[in-house]
Amino acid sequence: MSRVTQSLVLALLGGVVLWISGFSTSYLNYVKPGFRPFLVGAGVVLVVLGVAGLFTKRKHDHDHGHGHGVAWLLCLPVFAILLVAPPALGSFAAARSQAPALPKRDPGAFAPLAGGGPVDMPIGEFIGRAWDDDKKSLTGRAVRLTGFVVPARRGGEWYVTRMQIACCAADAFALKVLVKGIKAPPRDTWVEVTGTWVPHTFGKMPNGLIYPELAGTGLARVPAPAEPYE
Structure with missing residues (x-):
């Protein structure tokens, strides 16, 4: 050369x-x-x-x-x-991602949710509040999550999903919330889904990978954001 x-x-x-x-x-x-x-x-x-x-x-x-x-x-x-x-990582990568155990947060680290309408919230924060907030601040509160659609293995159910990265796409893993009550849009569609947290009924976290659930009340398709990862 x-x-x-x-x-x-x-x-x-x-x-x-x-x-x-x-x-x-x-x-x-x-x-x-x-x-x-x-x-x-x-x-x-x-x-x-x-x-x-x-x-x-x-x-x-x-x-x-x-x-x-x-x-x-x-x-x-x-x-x-x-x-x-x-393109940014989507449902193909998310379906094969095994999310690591997220570090537990101090319950006092969660600020009170302000306002009376749907609260725009990162999926990672929703997951943290669902599992680690002893005050159950999500109870009865309408939230709005933005992510792409990943079909669940159970028929008709789906996850609103966002990939999280530490530095680059090579270390990405999926943050998922199971959406109930709304028909699944096409795979990889970016959506804003509104709903309320479905409180878990188990006292101790069971073994395996468990995703928090959202009872959906509204859905809107949105363009993919310029910054796709959380």
Whole structure:
């Protein structure tokens, strides 16, 4: 691979990283928002190094004839990210996700729910209040959860779901709430579902993965948010 080819590949890679992080929200399909400055910085460095290499003269070029072809084949994944950006993780990943045990929160950490109408709430907070809030602040309160649809194994039931990540999509796991009383929309549809918490009837948390339940009273389809993960 010649110095010119190396520099072009480097500049192209940097340009793609810079584009998806600095001029679009595509990077949110892969990492948390806090990584944006690092991605922008990395893109700028790669572009600068690539452009600088194009102006560096070499006295000898020891390329073989197939070197350029191999080099440009390495660019295919870069073009794929730019032209056919993979979407955020959806129902396929969520259906196979085994959510880790969420850390128990201090019951006093849950602020009182204000207002009389439906409370917009992250799915992770709903799960925390359902399992860990000794004051049962969700009892009788209408809440509104936003997520995508994942069919349940039991016929007709479904989960409103959001993926949660620590740093990037590679460590994502699914946060799910079982919706009862509303017919399931198509898989992967983004929705706002309104309803009330169905209090659990067991005294001690049973073994296995148990999801809190929501008695649905309303449903609206919404566009996928720019930031898909919690």
